[in-house]
Amino acid sequence: MDLSPRDPDWNERIRSSFAAQKFMVHLGAQIAHLSPGAVDLELKMAPELTQQHGYFHAGATSSIADSAAGYAALSLFAPGFGVLTSEYKINLLNPANQPVLLARGRVVKPGRTLTIARADVYGLDDGTQVHVATGLFTLMSVSGVKD
Amino acid sequence: MDLSPRDPDWNERIRSSFAAQKFMVHLGAQIAHLSPGAVDLELKMAPELTQQHGYFHAGATSSIADSAAGYAALSLFAPGFGVLTSEYKINLLNPANQPVLLARGRVVKPGRTLTIARADVYGLDDGTQVHVATGLFTLMSVSGVKD
Amino acid sequence: MDLSPRDPDWNERIRSSFAAQKFMVHLGAQIAHLSPGAVDLELKMAPELTQQHGYFHAGATSSIADSAAGYAALSLFAPGFGVLTSEYKINLLNPANQPVLLARGRVVKPGRTLTIARADVYGLDDGTQVHVATGLFTLMSVSGVKD
């Protein structure tokens, strides 16, 4: 599997696109790791991210999983192509109330039109790690879109 | 398909559970419709819900779809059972930047342990309606959980 | 949603493509209904389609659901474009051992590159109908492929 970036500015492109995602800012998500085909995002626990029992809401978990997978795909796109999530599926494995949620997005199969990625989300607490969710994502490259 | 509620207080239970979901409050989601096996949620467009191109972030779209499906399932549960999303899959059909996003959650098959629901999300703008997303959800009933 | 066929020979194209699917012949599947954006396939119960408890194997159920969704998509493609399943998700709602399994494939959103379809599978027995499965499918149109 070829994971060479086709855009020499891939790193900067992801950072500026991420900074422009107001929804990620609203959740408080941050970039934890960037390499070609692999992006990690993290979210610190906060009351406004919880559901009725005090755990991270599945919507928060899925949102960072989706963005991690999407940026992992975008890291391999040629300049001038933007990324859209076409569809995804996620299994929520364990409820999470750890201080940090880490989503690891990884490209499974890069492609000109469609890129398939997976994302695994972990709850991190002082050296322990719980597997919170696993998902599969189809990302579409869209020409003429600045990302 | 039997869609009779088993909890006479199902309506009040959903309203108080929803009010306790701080994540839904953080997004600004509101209940638009409640009936047994059918729950609609809506979200008004706001900058903090957007991705880098000014459309609703897929995470926001998915979050209200998930909650609509989850509450549609919960509306049929017996007293003393809470709801957890086990997994879901969503197809994002069209980018959305309408003033209102409406998620319609509908039970497809109620069950003692697992309930299957679908949700369709529409972008509403002055009488027009765009199909934004469609998803399938597996909800689990959990005993001894207040919801 | 525009469901006008772009290939005047769409009906004949589906019939000849289906006849060329040796796997469908091996299972014994047959076309039950064809209209633009809507294809029904049926499978008669036979021992070689069962799992260890005598029910239709999920693989048989999914196979006709996938083909019904794929041909529903193909019915709307322009001449010279073939169809490939990119991904799907299916929920198995009830075990099925009825005499006939009917898969109804319906286009949800036609597109130039990607078409989204759903399929519902029913077990039919002397006037009764059981909902056996529901799924969502992403179909890709591929140019230069005879179908």
Next chain:
Amino acid sequence: MDLSPRDPDWNERIRSSFAAQKFMVHLGAQIAHLSPGAVDLELKMAPELTQQHGYFHAGATSSIADSAAGYAALSLFAPGFGVLTSEYKINLLNPANQPVLLARGRVVKPGRTLTIARADVYGLDDGTQVHVATGLFTLMSVSGVKD
């Protein structure tokens, strides 16, 4: 993750259940590997497994992926519990016409009621390996069912 079998006869149980799956026999699938939480199935190319372009039909690919995931789950069940596929999602990554299709089912999270597994399918040809499909599966344990 605890992958200790709870049934001392897990190996024999899977072999006899698999032999009873007439659909797997009809496709020509065989067990290639068995260990607790990990089952590989293989399928040799044959005309009756193909779609209209001579590739393995997605239904054949998905069927062995589903069975590999299901038996990986069953390998960890206590005696007296059978397995049912509740739902799955599969991404078809590459068309496959290799001599052998190998599906590797692996448990991601074992559970009393629900077990989550993934399956990856590879096309094998004389030392080369192509990633054909990747999927996520929810398997349900059902008491009182002989498997």
